[in-house]
Amino acid sequence: MAIDTTGIRAKLEEERHRIQAEIEALSEADSQSERERAGRAGRGNHMAEDASETFEHEKSLALLHNLRSIESQVDRALAKLEKGTYGQCDDCGKPIAAERLAAIPYAALCIDCKAKRERR
Numbered sequence: 001m002a003i004d005t006t007g008i009r010a011k012l013e014e015e016r017h018r019i020q021a022e023i024e025a026l027s028e029a030d031s032q033s034e035r036e037r038a039g040r041a042g043r044g045n046h047m048a049e050d051a052s053e054t055f056e057h058e059k060s061l062a063l064l065h066n067l068r069s070i071e072s073q074v075d076r077a078l079a080k081l082e083k084g085t086y087g088q089c090d091d092c093g094k095p096i097a098a099e100r101l102a103a104i105p106y107a108a109l110c111i112d113c114k115a116k117r118e119r120r
């Protein structure tokens with residue numbers, strides 16, 4: 001089966017742009033609330049508010065971590081596209097199902113190997 005590398009590359013690059021924009025927006029929002037918190041420090045006791053802000057901060061950190069991990073998966077998929085190994089499972093080398101790639105164009109593992117890794 002011939003792979004439409006041009007279409008896939010466009011899809012991956014679009015995904016990368018989207019992720020980078022999200023990372024940027026998130027870092028910006030997070031440093032903004034960081035500054036606000038610093039500005040309020042020492043002015044009274046805002047325990048409850050601080051707790052929820054800390055929670056928000058941790059949530060956006062987790063989200064950032066997640067986005068960065070997808071970003072590196074997209075990069076890896078682009079590298080595989082260059083090498084001509086796109087669509088092959090990193091673990092077993094078998095082709096990844098087309099439906100899976102259509103849903104997650106940066107998938108590096110076939111569904112079986114993914115399930116195996118998650119069980120570990």
Ligand SMILES: [Zn+2]
Nearest residue numbers: 089092110113
């Ligand atoms: Zn596999």
